[in-house]
Amino acid sequence: MVRIAKLEEQMEGELKKKETKGLLEKELQNLIKKQRAAALSEGMNIARRMNRIDRVISLLVENSEKIVNALKEDFGHRSPEGSLATDIFGTLSSLKYAKRNLRKWARPSKRRSLFPLGVFGARTRIEYQPLGSVGVIVPWNFPFNLAFGPLGSIFSAGNRVIIKPSEFTPVSSDLTKHLVLEYFEEEEVSVVIGGPEVGATFCSQPFDHLLFTGSTSVAPSILRSAAENLVPVTLELGGKSPVIVSDTADLKTTAKRIMAGKTLNAGQICLAPDYLLVDKKVSETLVRELKLATKHMFPTMINNPDYSSIINQQHRDRLNSLLDDAERKGAELIELKPEGENFLTERQGKMPPYLVLSTSGDMVIMTDEIFGPILPVIEYDHIQEAISFINERPRPLGLYFFGSNKREEEAVVQGTVSGGVAINDVIAHIMQDDAPFGGVGDSGTGSYHGYEGFINFSHSKTVFSQTSYEFPLKITRPPYGAGIRRFLEIMIRK
Numbered sequence: 001m002v003r004i005a006k007l008e009e010q011m012e013g014e015l016k017k018k019e020t021k022g023l024l025e026k027e028l029q030n031l032i033k034k035q036r037a038a039a040l041s042e043g044m045n046i047a048r049r050m051n052r053i054d055r056v057i058s059l060l061v062e063n064s065e066k067i068v069n070a071l072k073e074d075f076g077h078r079s080p081e082g083s084l085a086t087d088i089f090g091t092l093s094s095l096k097y098a099k100r101n102l103r104k105w106a107r108p109s110k111r112r113s114l115f116p117l118g119v120f121g122a123r124t125r126i127e128y129q130p131l132g133s134v135g136v137i138v139p140w141n142f143p144f145n146l147a148f149g150p151l152g153s154i155f156s157a158g159n160r161v162i163i164k165p166s167e168f169t170p171v172s173s174d175l176t177k178h179l180v181l182e183y184f185e186e187e188e189v190s191v192v193i194g195g196p197e198v199g200a201t202f203c204s205q206p207f208d209h210l211l212f213t214g215s216t217s218v219a220p221s222i223l224r225s226a227a228e229n230l231v232p233v234t235l236e237l238g239g240k241s242p243v244i245v246s247d248t249a250d251l252k253t254t255a256k257r258i259m260a261g262k263t264l265n266a267g268q269i270c271l272a273p274d275y276l277l278v279d280k281k282v283s284e285t286l287v288r289e290l291k292l293a294t295k296h297m298f299p300t301m302i303n304n305p306d307y308s309s310i311i312n313q314q315h316r317d318r319l320n321s322l323l324d325d326a327e328r329k330g331a332e333l334i335e336l337k338p339e340g341e342n343f344l345t346e347r348q349g350k351m352p353p354y355l356v357l358s359t360s361g362d363m364v365i366m367t368d369e370i371f372g373p374i375l376p377v378i379e380y381d382h383i384q385e386a387i388s389f390i391n392e393r394p395r396p397l398g399l400y401f402f403g404s405n406k407r408e409e410e411a412v413v414q415g416t417v418s419g420g421v422a423i424n425d426v427i428a429h430i431m432q433d434d435a436p437f438g439g440v441g442d443s444g445t446g447s448y449h450g451y452e453g454f455i456n457f458s459h460s461k462t463v464f465s466q467t468s469y470e471f472p473l474k475i476t477r478p479p480y481g482a483g484i485r486r487f488l489e490i491m492i493r494k
């Protein structure tokens, strides 16, 4: 009897789930229809596009304190300056850049018409048309940057948006929903709250484009769902971004820049330096400098507002299991914690940075994206060895080279394929608003930011206007005669 009651309960739960799913599908489909119609009826109204970007800017600036606090609550602790720099400033600069340039980007582009039609007055142009309604799926590590940053590209191209934030940041997701309701009509932006199940329903809808920012492991299911409706997808994924340190690098500066990138948001950044490949000749000095740089930035960590927490227990467990696995397989762990601090009794969920020496390929730390404050250090004898090491693995999102040898730099840039590259720094290439940001292969497809972002979310529609003269066309129609034969004879040549 107990079993039957349990079964009935389960079935009821399943039915409720289906009902909720059905309601969500209906709600999303209605919204998509409304948003698509609104985008189409507005056409090329540049002022309205700018106004929408302005409202995103206002939303972020006017609510920056609420945003910083929401992030603090979600993370346990999140550095306020870190949040202002990444989730607010980093988002604003790309929005402002899009607003400044969208008039130029959206101008129709004149193209050459096929000879000889152009001579007779035929004209060809490209109209950059909005796609319609874009679905945006957001991860937890930069909830505001990754929900609102893409709107620079999406709005400049004249589209509307439905956002699904992450279930791991409930306070930030809730704030996102409230702020969007305050600043936008639902035909412009709408927010749907929920976890992977809602996400799965979300990406099965007939959007005009889907932007997924998240992990490489989830991406195939996003693509499969989107394929059912032939929805084009931009994938902004993660991966293991390597850092190469040549023996020509200024090791003090290099160490400071690497550790600043690795400890920002406690390493929970898609572009965080994932592992180091260092010339054997300078590896010992570099390790010493990495320790010093960390000590200088964080004389304390537990009560230091500049040092952020790991998002939740699940991720702390995951990071600790990476360390256990590496240690079990022979790695040497160097914990970069301030003297006397005890992280076991710490209550905000912080974890100190670690360097991992003597790694091997079978360690999970060398196969999975780390996404936390752990940094494996691997030595190489020759730059080509470092390049081969990278090329034997999935294509990374970011790749960093430190050194002053231009030949080595060129060999790294030309000899590897990654989403982007930063020379003598880490992560900083994402801040260059005039350049696209995106991955390649396992780290993503498509991009946003800059002109390429505008193109990514536009339909480049060719519009051809035929000549009014009949002469050049007449010969192309049956009955074929000497005219067309002569024309083809002239044209079909090498």
Ligand code: NAD
Pocket: 137, 138, 139, 140, 141, 142, 146, 164, 165, 166, 167, 194, 195, 196, 197, 198, 199, 200, 201, 203, 213, 214, 215, 216, 218, 221, 222, 236, 237, 238, 239, 269, 270, 271, 369, 371, 397, 439, 444
């Ligand atoms: P995730 O893939 O687990 O989740 C991302 C989003 O997808 C969340 O909103 C989640 O609810 C949703 N989701 C999860 N499973 C789903 C499914 N089956 N169908 C539909 N939606 C689903 O990623 P995460 O843990 O939130 O974020 C960390 C990952 O994101 C890392 O790999 C990181 O490198 C990557 N990332 C990439 C960028 C970038 O710009 N390239 C930026 C930030 C984070």
